[in-house]
Amino acid sequence: MGTVSNVINRPEAVLPQTRARVLAAIEELGYVRSESARQLRAGRSRIMALLVLDMGNPFFVDVARGAERAARAAGLGVMVCNSGQSPTEEAEYLGLFAEQRVCGVLVTPADATGRNLEAFSRHRIPFVLVDRVASGTGTCAVSVDDVRGGALGVGHLVSAGHRSVAYVSGPGDLHQIRDRREGALSALADAGLPPEALVEIPSDRLDVAAGRDAGARLLGLVPRPTAVFCANDLLALGVLQALYAAGVRVPHDIAIVGYDDIEFAAAAAVPLTSVRQPAVVMGRMAAELLLEEADDEGGTHEHRSVVLQPELVVRASSATPR
Amino acid sequence: MGTVSNVINRPEAVLPQTRARVLAAIEELGYVRSESARQLRAGRSRIMALLVLDMGNPFFVDVARGAERAARAAGLGVMVCNSGQSPTEEAEYLGLFAEQRVCGVLVTPADATGRNLEAFSRHRIPFVLVDRVASGTGTCAVSVDDVRGGALGVGHLVSAGHRSVAYVSGPGDLHQIRDRREGALSALADAGLPPEALVEIPSDRLDVAAGRDAGARLLGLVPRPTAVFCANDLLALGVLQALYAAGVRVPHDIAIVGYDDIEFAAAAAVPLTSVRQPAVVMGRMAAELLLEEADDEGGTHEHRSVVLQPELVVRASSATPR
DNA sequence: GGTGCGCAATGAATCGATTCATTCCCCTAG
DNA sequence: CTAGGGGAATGAATCGATTCATTGCGCACC
Numbered sequence: 221m222g223t224v225s226n227v228i229n230r231p232e233a234v235l236p237q238t239r240a241r242v243l244a245a246i247e248e249l250g251y252v253r254s255e256s257a258r259q260l261r262a263g264r265s266r267i268m269a270l271l272v273l274d275m276g277n278p279f280f281v282d283v284a285r286g287a288e289r290a291a292r293a294a295g296l297g298v299m300v301c302n303s304g305q306s307p308t309e310e311a312e313y314l315g316l317f318a319e320q321r322v323c324g325v326l327v328t329p330a331d332a333t334g335r336n337l338e339a340f341s342r343h344r345i346p347f348v349l350v351d352r353v354a355s356g357t358g359t360c361a362v363s364v365d366d367v368r369g370g371a372l373g374v375g376h377l378v379s380a381g382h383r384s385v386a387y388v389s390g391p392g393d394l395h396q397i398r399d400r401r402e403g404a405l406s407a408l409a410d411a412g413l414p415p416e417a418l419v420e421i422p423s424d425r426l427d428v429a430a431g432r433d434a435g436a437r438l439l440g441l442v443p444r445p446t447a448v449f450c451a452n453d454l455l456a457l458g459v460l461q462a463l464y465a466a467g468v469r470v471p472h473d474i475a476i477v478g479y480d481d482i483e484f485a486a487a488a489a490v491p492l493t494s495v496r497q498p499a500v501v502m503g504r505m506a507a508e509l510l511l512e513e514a515d516d517e518g519g520t521h522e523h524r525s526v527v528l529q530p531e532l533v534v535r536a537s538s539a540t541p542r
Numbered sequence: 543m544g545t546v547s548n549v550i551n552r553p554e555a556v557l558p559q560t561r562a563r564v565l566a567a568i569e570e571l572g573y574v575r576s577e578s579a580r581q582l583r584a585g586r587s588r589i590m591a592l593l594v595l596d597m598g599n600p601f602f603v604d605v606a607r608g609a610e611r612a613a614r615a616a617g618l619g620v621m622v623c624n625s626g627q628s629p630t631e632e633a634e635y636l637g638l639f640a641e642q643r644v645c646g647v648l649v650t651p652a653d654a655t656g657r658n659l660e661a662f663s664r665h666r667i668p669f670v671l672v673d674r675v676a677s678g679t680g681t682c683a684v685s686v687d688d689v690r691g692g693a694l695g696v697g698h699l700v701s702a703g704h705r706s707v708a709y710v711s712g713p714g715d716l717h718q719i720r721d722r723r724e725g726a727l728s729a730l731a732d733a734g735l736p737p738e739a740l741v742e743i744p745s746d747r748l749d750v751a752a753g754r755d756a757g758a759r760l761l762g763l764v765p766r767p768t769a770v771f772c773a774n775d776l777l778a779l780g781v782l783q784a785l786y787a788a789g790v791r792v793p794h795d796i797a798i799v800g801y802d803d804i805e806f807a808a809a810a811a812v813p814l815t816s817v818r819q820p821a822v823v824m825g826r827m828a829a830e831l832l833l834e835e836a837d838d839e840g841g842t843h844e845h846r847s848v849v850l851q852p853e854l855v856v857r858a859s860s861a862t863p864r
Numbered sequence: 865g866g867t868g869c870g871c872a873a874t875g876a877a878t879c880g881a882t883t884c885a886t887t888c889c890c891c892t893a894g
Numbered sequence: 895c896t897a898g899g900g901g902a903a904t905g906a907a908t909c910g911a912t913t914c915a916t917t918g919c920g921c922a923c924c
Contacts, residue, residue, distance in 0.1 A: 221873095221874080221875090221911095222873075222874065222875075222876095222911095222912075222913075222914090223872085223873060223874075224911085225911060225912055225913080226872095226873090226912095228911095229911095229912085233871095233872080234872075234873085235871090235872065235873090238872080238873080250664050250665075252637075252640045252641055252665060253641055253910085253911070254582070254641070254643060254909085254910055254911070255641045255642045255643065255911095256578050256579075256581035256582040256587065256642075256643055256909085256910080256911095257578075257582050257879090257909075257910035257911045257912085258910085258911055258912075259578035259581075259879095259911095260576070260578040260579050260582050260878090260879050260880065260881095260909090260910080260911080261878070261879055261910085261911055261912050261913085262879090262911090262912085263879075265578065267621075267642075275603050275606065275607070276600065276603055276607075276805070278598065278600075281597055281598055281603070284597065285597070285598075285624075288624070297621065297623075297638055297642070298623075299589075299619065299621045299622075300621075300622050301619075301620075302607075302610065315574075316619055318574045319574055319575055319576070319577045320577045320578075320589075320619070321576060321577065321578060342572050343572075343574060427805075428805055428806070428808075428809040457806070457809045458809060460811060461809055461810070461811060461813070464811045464812075483598070483749075483750055484750070484779070484806050484809075486750075487750040487779050487780060487783055488783070488810070488811060489782060489783060489786045489810060489811035489812060490811060491783070543881095543903095543904080543905090544881095544882075544883075544884090544903075544904065544905075544906095545902085545903060545904075546881085547881060547882055547883080548882095548902095548903090550881095551881095551882085555901090555902080556902075556903085557901090557902065557903090560902080560903080575880085575881070576879085576880055576881070577881095578879085578880080578881095579879075579880035579881045579882085579909090580880085580881055580882075581881095581909095582879090582880080582881080582908090582909050582910065582911095583880085583881055583882050583883085583908070583909050584881090584882085584909090585909075
C-alpha cells in the first residue's frame, strides 16, 4: 500500500493520525519491511561487498573494520568475503556479488591478470581496488606506497649498520611483494650497497607457519645476514619464533623488521619493528570512494587513485646491533 | 519467461536445441539472474548471517572459516558481522538480518539477557547459538564445555605445583568467562586448595591491551601468584608481554595458560600453553545445524545442543617451575 | 451557494524470477 | 481419418515495496 510506504519513507507527507494508525498496525503485526522487494524495485541492494585475500591476517580485519564503519554510516551492510588468494574463489565470489546486485565491491585482487575484474566490470557494478594501484584511470583505487614501505624498512636496517639483509617474500604474483622488494633494493642502493646485499628467502604463503619455515632457512644461510625484512608481520612473527627457538637473540644477533604493524606485532615478546600501513583508513577511504561512485547518477564520477603513505614504527626487534 | 527459468533450474525439461538457444542469448546479453527477485518469490535469501563478538579475535575468524566452508558447500553466502560485544549493535544487526530475510543466523550473543534474541525469534528466522549453551530446548546451539576448559587450564597449573593462580577474566556478563572461572575453582577444590587460591584480576575487555593492563596489575600483587590463567589468548599475550617487559621470566617466575589456542598463541616467542577450542569445527557444526533447521519444511526439526570438548595444549609458557 | 484549489489517501503499474495452468503440436492408435 | 495423449513452450499470477497518477474531501473565495 502506498500510504504505508509513505509513513516509512516520507512521514511528513502523511497526517499525524494516519501515521499513528499505520505505525500501530506495524507494531501489532510485527511487520518488517522486505529488503528483497525494495532491492528488486531499486535495482540494487544496500549491501557492499568486501573481498580480501586472507581474513586470517589482522591487516585485512582492520581494513574490514574501516570499510564497515564507513558503510554503516551510510546505512549499508557489508559482506566480507575471503578469496584466499585464489583467482577461482575470487571469480566465484564476484559472480555471487553480481547476482546479489550489491551496490559495490571493494576488492584486493587475487588474480594478477585482472581478467576476473575485467569480466566483472561488464555488470556495471562499481568497484574499488584496495591495497593495489589502478592499472588505468578506469577504476578507483586506494593503496599504500609499497616501494616506499620497503625502502623505509630496509633503510632503517641499513642505517643501523646492517650490510646484509634477508628478504622473506611471499607469492611472487602479488604486486605488494614485488614493490616492497623494489623499495628494499633502492634503500640498499642509496646506501651504496649492491643488490646482492638483499638475500631473498622465497615463501609461497604469507602466514606464521611460512615464517617459521623461512626462519629455519635463514639460519642455514652462510654467511648469515644480520637482519631480516619480512613481507608482512605474520612472516615476521614466524621468523622471530624460529630464531628464538634456535637460541638466536633478537635484535642482538639478528634484527627483524615486519610489515603491516598488526596488533600482534606490538604484542610480541620482542615487540616488532614494522612498517605500518593505515589499514583502517584504507578501508574507510575505499568505502567512501565506492559510495561516491555508487551515488553518482549523472556519470560525473571521476575515478581516483589514492596512495597512502606507510610509516616506520621502530620497536625492540631492530634496536642497534653489536 | 518461464522457459528461461526452466533452462536454468530444470535443464532436462527443455529440448536441447531450445536450451542451446536460450543459453546463447544469455551469453550474448550478459544476463545475470537477479537474486532479489528470486528472494522475493522464495521469501528468504540465500545468505546466512554470522554475528560474532569480535572479528579482531582470531578465534572468531576461525569460527567464520568453518561456517563459511559449510555454507558455501550448500551454495549459500555468508555475511559476517561484528557486534563488538554491544547489545545495541547486536540488536541493530539482527534488525538488518530480519529485513534481509537471511535464511538463518549464527550468533554469539552479546546480550546476556537474551532479550534481543527473544525479539528476533518472532521473525521465524532460524538461528543457532554459537559458543553458548541453549537456555531451553527451543534453540539449537553449539558450544564448548567452558567449565571443563577452565578445569583443564588450572588443573594443569595446580598439578605442576602452583598454589596460587591469578585469573585474568573479562566482561562479567559473558557466560564463557564465568564458566571458565567455575572450572578453575573446581580444579582448585579437587586439589584441596581453597577458593582464595584463585586471585581474580578483572578486565572489561578481551584484547591484548587489556592483557597488558592485567599483567601490570598482576605484578603489583602481594603475594604474587606463581601462575596466571587467562580467559583468552589475547589477554595471555598481553600479560606475557607485560611480564617480559618487566623482566619477569616465563615460565620460570610465572607460568601462563591462555584459552582458545589461536594461531598467535603457538607463534609467541614463549609459545603459550592454551586450552584449545575447536573453533573451525564449531563454525561448521553450527552452520550445519542451521541448514538442517532451515531446510526443514514439515516442522520435524528437533533442536539440538552440541557441546564440544576443549583440549589442553601444553607449550613452553607453563613448563614446570622451580 | 457554487466553483476551484490543494492536501491526503488510494490504486495501479513496476521490478524479475518462479510456478502452474493452459495451449500447442505432433505422433500414435483405434 | 480422427480422437486422444504426452512432451514442450507459453502466459498469467505471484511475491512486496515503491512511485506516480488519480480520486476524494474539505475549505475558502467569489
